[in-house]
Amino acid sequence: xxxxxxxxxxxxxxxxxxxxxxxxxxxxxxxxxxxxxxxxxxxxxxxxxxxxxxxxxxxxxxxxxxxxxxxxxxxxxxxxxxxxxxxxxxxxxxxxxxxxxxxxxxxxxxxxxxxxxxxxxxxxxxxxxxxxxxxxxxxxxxxxxxxxxxxxxxxxxxxxxxxxxxxxxxxxxxxxxxxxxxxxxxxxxxxxxxxxxxxxxxxxxxxxxxxxxxxxxxxxxxxxxxxxxxxxxxxxxxxxxxxxxxxxxxxxxxxxxxxxxxxxxxxxxxxxxxxxxxxxxxxxxxxxxxxxxxxxxxxxxxxxxxxxxxxxxxxxxxxxxxxxxxxxxxxxxxxxxxxxxxxxxxxxxxxxxxxxxxxxxxxxxxxxxxxxxxxxxxxxxxxxxxxxxxxxxxxxxxxxxxxxxxxxxxxxxxxxxxxxxxxxxxxxxxxxxxxxxxxxxxxxxxxxxxxxxxxxxxxxxxxxxxxxxxxxxxxxxxxxxxxxxxxxxxxxxxxxxxxxxxxxxxxxxxxxxxxxxxxxxxxxxxxxxxxxxxxxxxxxxxxxxxxxxxxxxxxxxxxxxxxxxxxxxxxxxxxxxxxxxxxxxxxxxxxxxxxxxxxxxxxxxxxxxxxxxxxxxxxxxxxxxxxxxxxxxxxxxxxxxxxxxxxxxxxxxxxxxxxxxxxxxxxxxxxxxxxxxxxxxxxxxxxxxxxxxxxxxxxxxxxxxxxxxxxxxxxxxxxxxxxxxxxxxxxxxxxxxxx
Numbered sequence: 001x002x003x004x005x006x007x008x009x010x011x012x013x014x015x016x017x018x019x020x021x022x023x024x025x026x027x028x029x030x031x032x033x034x035x036x037x038x039x040x041x042x043x044x045x046x047x048x049x050x051x052x053x054x055x056x057x058x059x060x061x062x063x064x065x066x067x068x069x070x071x072x073x074x075x076x077x078x079x080x081x082x083x084x085x086x087x088x089x090x091x092x093x094x095x096x097x098x099x100x101x102x103x104x105x106x107x108x109x110x111x112x113x114x115x116x117x118x119x120x121x122x123x124x125x126x127x128x129x130x131x132x133x134x135x136x137x138x139x140x141x142x143x144x145x146x147x148x149x150x151x152x153x154x155x156x157x158x159x160x161x162x163x164x165x166x167x168x169x170x171x172x173x174x175x176x177x178x179x180x181x182x183x184x185x186x187x188x189x190x191x192x193x194x195x196x197x198x199x200x201x202x203x204x205x206x207x208x209x210x211x212x213x214x215x216x217x218x219x220x221x222x223x224x225x226x227x228x229x230x231x232x233x234x235x236x237x238x239x240x241x242x243x244x245x246x247x248x249x250x251x252x253x254x255x256x257x258x259x260x261x262x263x264x265x266x267x268x269x270x271x272x273x274x275x276x277x278x279x280x281x282x283x284x285x286x287x288x289x290x291x292x293x294x295x296x297x298x299x300x301x302x303x304x305x306x307x308x309x310x311x312x313x314x315x316x317x318x319x320x321x322x323x324x325x326x327x328x329x330x331x332x333x334x335x336x337x338x339x340x341x342x343x344x345x346x347x348x349x350x351x352x353x354x355x356x357x358x359x360x361x362x363x364x365x366x367x368x369x370x371x372x373x374x375x376x377x378x379x380x381x382x383x384x385x386x387x388x389x390x391x392x393x394x395x396x397x398x399x400x401x402x403x404x405x406x407x408x409x410x411x412x413x414x415x416x417x418x419x420x421x422x423x424x425x426x427x428x429x430x431x432x433x434x435x436x437x438x439x440x441x442x443x444x445x446x447x448x449x450x451x452x453x454x455x456x457x458x459x460x461x462x463x464x465x466x467x468x469x470x471x472x473x474x475x476x477x478x479x480x481x482x483x484x485x486x487x488x489x490x491x492x493x494x495x496x497x498x499x500x501x502x503x504x505x506x507x508x509x510x511x512x513x514x515x516x517x518x519x520x521x522x523x524x525x526x527x528x529x530x531x532x533x534x535x536x537x538x539x540x541x542x543x544x545x546x547x548x549x550x551x552x553x554x555x556x557x558x559x560x561x562x563x564x565x566x567x568x569x570x571x572x573x574x575x576x577x578x579x580x581x582x583x584x585x586x587x588x589x590x591x592x593x594x595x596x597x598x599x600x601x602x603x604x605x606x607x608x609x610x611x612x613x614x615x616x617x618x619x620x621x622x623x624x625x626x627x628x629x630x631x632x633x634x635x636x637x638x639x640x641x642x643x644x645x646x647x648x649x650x651x652x653x654x655x656x657x658x659x660x661x662x663x664x665x666x667x668x669x670x671x672x673x674x675x676x677x678x679x680x681x682x683x684x685x686x687x688x689x690x691x692x693x694x695x696x697x698x699x700x701x702x703x704x705x706x707x708x709x710x711x712x713x714x715x716x717x718x719x720x721x722x723x724x725x726x727x728x729x730x731x732x733x734x735x736x737x738x739x
Contacts (some may be wrong), residue, residue, distance in 0.1 A: 002080075002222055004295045010080040010335055011302060015337050016708055019719050028724035030595050031267065032716040033338040035256075035304030037076060037086045045072045047094045055095055055126040057470045061259055063192035066091055066262055066474065067199040071336040072131065073261070075203075075210035077230070079223045082206050083250050083299040086229055087257040090264050092154055095127040095471075106319075119618045125167025128152040133466045138455050144425060145452040146418035146603040148596065149459035150499075153414030154471060157490065158397045159479035160406025161269045164255060165248055168420075169204075172197045172478050177447050181482050186487030189472075193484065195292055196474050200258050202541040204238045222377065235279065245278040245288050249296045256304040262475040266340070267397035268306035269405055271323040279324050284583035290327060297331035305340045307397045311353060312344035313374055315389035319348045326353065332368060332610050333360045336398055338710045338717040339368040342396035345679055346374035351672075356672045362663045367712030371686045372396045372650070373679035380684075380705035381648025384498050384586060391648070399715020400592040400650050400653065400685060401500060401619070406481045409494035412649070413502070413715075418600045418608060419568070419615045420505035422448045423512060427535070427608075428738050436528045438516050445509075449716055453501070457587060460499055467491045502651050504593035507618030507627075509552045510568055511609035515551035515562035535606045538613045549610030554638030557631075562639055569643040577647070590649030591621040595714050617731065621651035621712070625733040632736045637674060641681035650684040654714065658693045687712045689731070696720075696735060700728050 014227035021038040023029070047065045050056050056065055069091055076086035128151055142149055158451045167175060173194060180190040211231040218224050242248040259265040280289035310328060311321045332339045343357045357369050378391040381402070394402045396706065401412030426444035430436045468489035477483040482493040505550050519526045525547055553557035569591070576589040593600060601616035609624070611617075623641045628635050633655065640653045661667035675686060689711050699706040703721035711720050711731055720728060 002220065004291060005334075007080045007295070008298060011078070011298075012335070012337060014078065014080070015302065019722060020707060022190050023722050029718070029722050030398055030713070030724050030727045031718070032340075033305060033710070033718045033722070034260065034264075034266075034301065035086060036088050040074060043072065043088070045069050045089065045094070051126070051129065051131070053126040053131065055129070057129045057473050059188050059474065062091070062472060063195045063474055064094065065094065066196055069094070069262055070199045070203055073203065074132070075206040077207060077210045077214060077227075079214060079218065079227060081302070082226055082230065082246070082296055082501060083210065083253050083297050083303060083439075084093040084234070085203075085250075085253050085257050085303060086104035089263050092127070092264055097629050103697070125593045127471075129470050130465075133462060133470070134255070135459065135462055136219045138458055138462075141451060141455040142459065143420070145448070145455070147452060147459070147598055148414065148416040148455055149456065149463075150411050150415035150488050151459050151463045152467075152470065153411055153463065154264035155259070155267070155473070155476065156398065156401070156412050156414050157409050157473075157476070157494075158261075158267035158269070158395075158403040158405040159476040159490075160481060161252065161255075161274055161479060162196065163479040163481070164251065165242055165274070165366040165531065168237060168239060168241035168251070169197055169201055172239055172484075173239075173486050183487040189489075192472070192474055193380050193477065196262075197478070200254070201238055203252060203258070204234055208234045208238070231422075242278070244292060245275065245282045246276060246296060248278045249300045255299055258450065259475050260304060261435050263471065263473065265476060265629045266304075266306050267403060267405075268308040268340075269397070270309035270310075270311050270312065270320075270395055271341075272322055272328055273312075273320055276322055276324050277688045279327075293324075294327050294331040294334060297328050298335040301332055301335055301339055302337060305310035305338055307340045307342065307399075308342055309342050309372075309397065311346075311349055311367070311396070313346045313348060313392060315387075315392050317348060318378060319350060320345070321350045321353050326356065327351075329357060329360055329369070336364050336366065338366065338719065340717060341369040342685075343369045343371050344374050344396065344677060345371050354675070355668060355672055357667050358675070359663065361671070361688060362668055365692070366710040367687070367689045367717045370688065370712065371679075372402075372683045373684055376644060376646075376679065376682055376684050377399050377402060380644075381498075384588065384646050386496070388734045390496075394648065396685070399594055400502075400652050401715075402648065402650075406479060407494060408496035408498065408502050409464075411460065411499050413592065413594055414502050415456060415460060415500060416502045416596065417449075417452050418505050418603065419449065419503050419572070420508040420600070422452055423505075423509045424604055424605065427532075431532055438513065438521050441516070444515070446571055446575065449571065453579050453587070455542060456501060457581060459584070460501075460587070461582065464491060464497065464499075464583075470626050478551060479618070484721055497581075497583070498588045498648070499581075500590055500648070501576050501587040502590045502592040503619040504591075504596065504620070506565060506591055506621055506643065507624045508552040508604075508609060508611060510565040511551070512562045512607050512626055513564040513568075514553070514559065515608050515610070517560050517564075518551045519547055531608060535608070538606045545610045548608055551609070553609075553624060553627040555632075555636045557635045557638065562642065565639065565643050569645060569721055573647070574643050580590060588647045588649045589645040591643060591644075591645065591651035593617065593620050594715075597730065619730065619734065620654060622654050622734065633674065636736070637678045637683070638681065641678055641683040644682050644684055646682075652685040652687055652715070653678055653683055654687045654712075654734065655736065656691055656696075656711070656731055656734045657688040684737070687715065691735065693735065696732060700732050703711060703728070
């Protein structure tokens with residue numbers, strides 16, 4: 001008789017096997033560990049390319065190609081699991097973004113011939129319809145300041161799952177027809193939405209057929225019972241709204257696959273509160289016990305690592321932690337794979353729950369859960385003119401970002417300004433001054449930052465004005481308030497447009513300004529002329545490099561670099577917030593680089609802190625590696641807490657460390673204290689990797705020795721062996737010893 005533990009063991013082994021197969025199929029992947037399974041032999045999709053540049057845009061063409069892709073997906077049913085469904089491929093791959101295109105697609109000669117007449121040309125990289133919505137006038141400054149513009153960014157907002165739970169897929173179809181009748185002239189929109197939902201139902205139908213096929217040859221009684229319940233669940237939710245805990249978990253699993261396939265959306269919801277009524281009703285009815293509930297949740301987390309928030313507090317300061325919150329943590333613990341759960345910490349949160357979360361972080365060493373702070377996020381977001389209830393509803397559903405589900409279109413984590421590149425331009429202009437100074441340099445830096453923010457705002461507005469005509473959010477519209485009701489894309493009917501605008505490279509610039517202040521202006525060890533020469537020849541003179549590198553560094557504690565980091569934050573916030581935006585939109589500052597620190601670094605020459613040309617810039621709000629030898633964890637926490645932008649977006653504390661204290665030796669208490677201390681000082685979000693140093697170094701030398709090692713690379717978790725050597729080294733370089 002197979003137990004749940006036996007089945008979990010089998011599921012983990014399958015997950016690991018799939019991870020290794022995907023690496024062989026796709027090469028290294030410096031992205032989330034998506035819940036994908038490998039593509040089957042002979043898998044093929046031929047999109048309908050309607051644009052002269054070899055792409056496709058708009059409601060009708062996006063719906064057509066989405067349905068082709070969804071219909072090409074074979075059913076996935078593992079008899080060991082209690083829920084079914086997986087996704088394997090996403091529509092964004094076929095829009096020609098080389099960053100997302102997997103190796104199998106690059107090697108697919110038939111597809112290449114079909115798209116580009118035998119070669120992958122520059123036309124292949126056309127996710128944005130530049131013929132209709134050009135922005136050539138913005139490109140020079142976007143390139144000059146190495147800006148991630150947000151133009152063509154997909155998803156990065158959150159839908160309201162409660163809408164889907166209430167309606168189901170059949171209810172979506174009824175709602176589409178109801179509001180079609182009330183909104184004449186919107187047939188293209190409603191036709192596209194209807195076409196997508198019908199493809200979703202066909203996807204479910206294929207799973208029902210697959211389950212029936214498996215049942216015909218299954219002999220194990222417990223698996224027969226499980227498969228029969230799985231089939232019944234799929235039949236019930238193919239058009240009906242979910243009514244039980246099992247059904248709502250399966251419905252969520254399917255919808256997550258549908259959203260991923262369309263625009264790789266990974267934003268989940270407040271998992272413990274939205275599922276609680278279904279759990280309580282089933283327990284009361286005697287059809288659900290806690291072990292089965294945990295197994296179902298483990299299945300859901302395995303199917304796709306969407307970002308879910310646990311705990312938190314409502315507008316009346318009532319703790320939202322409940323019994324299901326504990327079961328979800330235990331389910332993730334039991335599953336022991338990559339996972340994106342965030343625990344929201346607040347003054348009234350259950351201390352035992354927080355401790356339990358840290359225990360799992362210690363025990364599994366898989367980078368989950370992570371932690372966000374209610375007070376700083378809530379109070380900060382209210383500065384944008386929203387009420388407390390709305391601010392509390394804005395939950396953690398992305399790498400570094402929050403969103404009000406179903407109401408906000410924030411473009412979070414798509415817009416970034418590389419301030420190391422901004423500093424480079426300021427230094428270049430300063431060279432023509434006969435009497436250079438740090439004061440003049442900073443004035444030039446702010447002038448260039450203002451230009452960078454202005455051109456960033458122009459790109460954001462272009463995106464918001466036209467993204468509905470390029471990449472309408474046909475899947476997430478289904479659970480976005482007002483979208484179906486008005487026949488409008490989510491990008492056009494949102495209540496809130498608090499658009500995230502992140503700065504990247506904080507430590508590089510702070511350390512550079514501190515090095516100039518101490519070594520040139522205070523100590524007169526290096527001259528401006530020597531600095532400019534060193535930047536030009538990439539620090540060929542090691543003596544000059546050593547002098548600049550040994551200057552005070554951000555997060556070392558109470559020095560010039562820490563002061564400059566706060567000054568840079570104040571400057572960034574002031575300039576971003578001063579930027580005028582139309583139609584109720586506003587830019588909201590944050591510090592975050594996502595996984596682009598290598599990419600951004602390649603665009604920046606040598607910098608005054610001794611960093612050589614092309615080397616990675618600093619990660620998010622983190623200090624540069626090697627900033628301090630002793631007490632580094634506490635010092636880093638203090639430094640990052642002091643540079644929070646303060647308007648509801650984050651500057652995460654990213655930690656990779658070996659606490660040198662076991663769970664029973666005070667390690668858990670120490671990490672709990674670190675979390676609470678960071679949040680009390682103003683921190684917003686903490687990503688922690690509790691790692692064994694020797695294991696990490698060994699896995700970096702030979703990833704095959706630890707194929708199951710999971711790390712939180714940035715906001716997302718990934719299997720260490722699937723990361724490129726460059727990204728593995730970034731994690732190693734960030735590693736800190738002890739508490």
